[in-house]
Amino acid sequence: MDNSSKDDLLQLEKFLCFSIYSAGHAFNRVYKPLLDNLGLTYPQYLVMVTLWQEDNQSVRSIGAKLYLESSTLTPLLKRLEANGLVSRKRDPEDERSVRVSLTEAGKDLRNKAEEVPPCILDATGLDIETAKRLNRDLRTMRDQMEAGGQKI
Amino acid sequence: MDNSSKDDLLQLEKFLCFSIYSAGHAFNRVYKPLLDNLGLTYPQYLVMVTLWQEDNQSVRSIGAKLYLESSTLTPLLKRLEANGLVSRKRDPEDERSVRVSLTEAGKDLRNKAEEVPPCILDATGLDIETAKRLNRDLRTMRDQMEAGGQKI
DNA sequence: TGTTATTTAATCGCGCGCGATTTATTTTAC
DNA sequence: GTAAAATAAATCGCGCGCGATTAAATAACA
Numbered sequence: 001m002d003n004s005s006k007d008d009l010l011q012l013e014k015f016l017c018f019s020i021y022s023a024g025h026a027f028n029r030v031y032k033p034l035l036d037n038l039g040l041t042y043p044q045y046l047v048m049v050t051l052w053q054e055d056n057q058s059v060r061s062i063g064a065k066l067y068l069e070s071s072t073l074t075p076l077l078k079r080l081e082a083n084g085l086v087s088r089k090r091d092p093e094d095e096r097s098v099r100v101s102l103t104e105a106g107k108d109l110r111n112k113a114e115e116v117p118p119c120i121l122d123a124t125g126l127d128i129e130t131a132k133r134l135n136r137d138l139r140t141m142r143d144q145m146e147a148g149g150q151k152i
Numbered sequence: 153m154d155n156s157s158k159d160d161l162l163q164l165e166k167f168l169c170f171s172i173y174s175a176g177h178a179f180n181r182v183y184k185p186l187l188d189n190l191g192l193t194y195p196q197y198l199v200m201v202t203l204w205q206e207d208n209q210s211v212r213s214i215g216a217k218l219y220l221e222s223s224t225l226t227p228l229l230k231r232l233e234a235n236g237l238v239s240r241k242r243d244p245e246d247e248r249s250v251r252v253s254l255t256e257a258g259k260d261l262r263n264k265a266e267e268v269p270p271c272i273l274d275a276t277g278l279d280i281e282t283a284k285r286l287n288r289d290l291r292t293m294r295d296q297m298e299a300g301g302q303k304i
Numbered sequence: 305t306g307t308t309a310t311t312t313a314a315t316c317g318c319g320c321g322c323g324a325t326t327t328a329t330t331t332t333a334c
Numbered sequence: 335g336t337a338a339a340a341t342a343a344a345t346c347g348c349g350c351g352c353g354a355t356t357a358a359a360t361a362a363c364a
Contacts, residue, residue, distance in 0.1 A: 010201050010204055010205065010262070010265065010266060010269070011205065012198070012201055012202060012205065012217065012218075013291070014287070015201075015269070015287075016272075016273075016276065016278075016283050016286060016287045016290075017176075017179045017183070017272060018198060019286075019287050019290035019291050019294065020172055020175050020176050020179060020290060021176055021179070021194075021198070022218070022219050022294050023172050023290045023291075023293060023294040023297075024169075024172050024173055024176045025219055025321080025322095026219070026293075026294045026297040026298055027169045027172060027173070027297065028321090028322090029297070029298075029322095030297050030300065031169070032322095032323095041349065041350080042173075042350095043349085043350065043351090044349095046164070046170060046173070049162050049164055049167075050164060052162050053162065053163065053164065058312085058313095059312075059313065059314095060311090060312065060313085065164065066164075066174070067174050067177055067178070068350095068351075068352090069351070069352060069353085070312075070313050070314065071313090071314075071315075071316085071351075071352060071353080071354090072350065072351045072352070073313090074313065074314055074315085075314090075315095075349080075350085076349080076350075079349080090313095094311095094312085094359075094360070095312095095358075095359055095360085096311060096312040096313070096358070096359045096360065097311095097312060097313085097359095098312080098313065098314095110162070113162065114162060117162070117167070120168075120169060121168075123296075123297055123300050124168065124293050124296060124297060125292075125293065125296035125297070125300075126168075126289075126293055126296075130289065131168050134168060134171075134286070134289055134290070134293075135166070135167075135168045135171050137278075137282065137286055138168075138171035138172060138175045138286070139165070139171050139175075140277075141175060141178075141276050141277065141278055141286075142171065142174050142175040142178045144275075144276060144277035144278075145175075145178040145179065145181070145182050145275055145276060145277070146178055146181075148182065148275050148277075177351080177352095180351090180352090181352095184352095184353095193319065193320080194320095195319085195320065195321090196319095210342080210343095211342075211343065211344095212341090212342060212343085220320095220321075220322090221321070221322060221323085222342070222343050222344065223321075223322060223323080223324090223343090223344075223345075223346085224320065224321045224322070225343090226343065226344055226345085227319080227320085227344090227345095228319080228320075231319080242343095246329075246330070246341095246342085247328075247329055247330085247342095248328070248329045248330065248341060248342040248343070249329095249341095249342060249343085250342080250343065250344095
């Protein structure tokens with residue numbers, strides 16, 4: 001391999017992974033002041049969104065939707081519980097499972113939270129069609145990558 | 153606002169930010185076994201890439217390229233130094249600055265590292281043109297979001 | 305039935321990632 | 335020339351995020 005080809009291989013700007021990595025951080029920066037108003041971190045916000053969509057889920061179910069492990073979720077959920085937004089109870093039907101439910105305060109927070117997404121789309125500077133296409137392409141790619149690990 | 157519109161607003165699948173967040177995690181999972189062979193974490197790998205592109209940079213310069221703070225980089229660089237891949241020295245011309253340079257081991261690692269990017273592109277399942285378009289759109293979006301914070 | 309395998313959360317250790325602060329150095333303004 | 339402002343790293347505290355492990359409950363099966 002000649003030098004120009006070698007130089008091509010390791011250029012940061014060409015790394016799709018880096019664009020995603022840095023775009024994720026950029027999102028976090030934009031979200032932070034908005035979520036501070038709700039008293040949530042970004043991952044906590046995602047957990048609340050899944051619960052607003054469907055209340056009373058197991059830790060496992062939340063993890064499947066967010067691609068997170070119990071080792072991440074358990075401490076996070078305890079913080080949400082400490083802040084009075086959710087309750088955690090062992091499922092009487094299956095004591096292995098822990099059911100996570102919204103408290104009244106958790107349900108109420110939804111109204112304030114609904115003001116967030118439009119602000120974010122605005123901050124990206126994308127028109128809706130481009131945003132939708134990006135979203136679709138990224139989900140396809142993620143699903144492909146997640147599936148790749150399941151060989152055998 | 154009626155209920156169907158309300159339901160639309162907070163659907164996880166529609167969140168571009170979540171696609172990026174979860175795609176980032178998926179990348180990490182794919183990278184991990186490859187980077188384990190190099191003895192690097194993903195952020196450490198990014199720092200090494202910037203140094204392979206341009207050796208002997210300040211912490212600030214690396215941070216500007218990766219959008220990271222010194223509070224993130226300093227401990228990371230100390231770990232790279234402890235692993236014998238870089239050296240850290242105060243700049244004699246400006247004692248505030250710390251110059252980070254590749255050791256011989258750090259330079260040598262580049263050869264093994266060049267095998268990584270093709271594996272990754274393969275794992276995404278994307279054709280090159282789609283990957284390039286995604287990359288371009290994401291960088292544009294990120295730059296827009298980073299610029300948005302600089303108002304005034 | 306009883307034993308083994310699987311499933312579910314929780315725990316622990318480690319490496320980010322950042323905001324806020326601190327320390328040292330350099331630049332600027334007066 | 336000195337005081338004030340700006341800049342660069344480093345430090346600290348906190349919240350992820352995960353791999354590895356553990357403990358408890360359930361399922362599978364001989």
